[in-house]
Amino acid sequence: MKETAVSIKNITKSFKLPTENTNSLKRLIINFFKGIKGYREQEVLRGISFDVYKGDFFGIVGRNGSGKSTLLKIISQIYWPEAGTVTIDGRLVSFIELGVGFNPELTGRENVYLNGAMLGFSEKEIDVMYDDIVEFAELSAFMNQKLKNYSSGMQVRLAFSVAIQAKSDILVLDEVLAVGDEAFQRKCNDYFMQARADNKTIILVTHSMDAVRKYCNRAVMIDNGLVKVLGTPDEVANQYSLDNVMNSGAQVLAETEKETDRKTQAIENVQITMGTPEILGATDRTVEFEISYDVNEDLGTYIAFSLTDIDRNMWMYNDNSLDQATKGVGHKVMRYRCRLDHINQCKLALIVSVRDLEHRPLAFNRPDNSPVIILSPEEDLNESRRDAATGVLTANGTWEVQQ
16 A cells, blocks of 8 residues: 555645725724625635655646645645644645745855755755755756846745755745756756656646656546545646636637638538547547538538647648538538557647638637547657657657667
């Protein structure tokens, strides 16, 4: 049975948000007798429960405002929950917000000792770690300068270096991959890969589903203060991607529709019906869908569609039915089937247009009928294959050692 590093049981947390600017004693007294609170309560976490086991690289994902950063602060004992418990087995170090635990008027060296003390380390313990901290941060020439003269990237490198060199049992990180330059991010990647190989317990909050798939062995998705998905990185990343795209209202389609001078009366009721699941695994990448529409004028029409990579903002697959164009007024139905083999993990928006025989767009599918197809990667990829899977096409080459 796995040992538990962090156990979260039925955590509830809310905040009071002012509804009026009450800055006088008179107004407070009047509001009190009128029964006016002057604020509303926002429930941020509503009965959150899950366990992080020792050796887990555990991802926490969720849209902005979902409650994930609040949860991290509760785990780090910055906030206290109104109900529920957090049990931690071991020494925990947090890297949550840039600047927390640092004083801009102190030097880099002084801030290392200040931040280390706030993390619970003695001066002797920091003495032992100091050279490693400076070496990792690559700031040896700047340690006697005041922190206020550091760039934001230099501050991140110093803070992250303190956090990882602290030799904690549990490391908590919030969006560390969203800051820093390319060299720093490569250093983070090397550290994460080594930490995963050493079975170090790490809790990572991120919006990067690539990071979740690459580093994590388990993950949770928080939505509106509740646990929506708890499971493998692929399960959580796929659900997050699907929700994020669906809530965006198919912006690519909306922009295309705005820019096009359409004959809205000629073609109506463009509908797409999927015949295959929205999430496709690595073993079967078959896509099938049906398109129907009504033609109100005596026109020749055909369908053109694209599968657009939402993250890369590029067309990945296009086709049309020009060779099977239909003519005349009436209800038209077309079915299409294809395979998306050799494409790595991505999120694809299906955008359909109905065109006349002069290739002019007459109508598009509506944003509320814009399917999203998620291509999920293979499970249990080794480090080499995970890195290769970040490209657009699936790697299929072979290597030969020549010397």
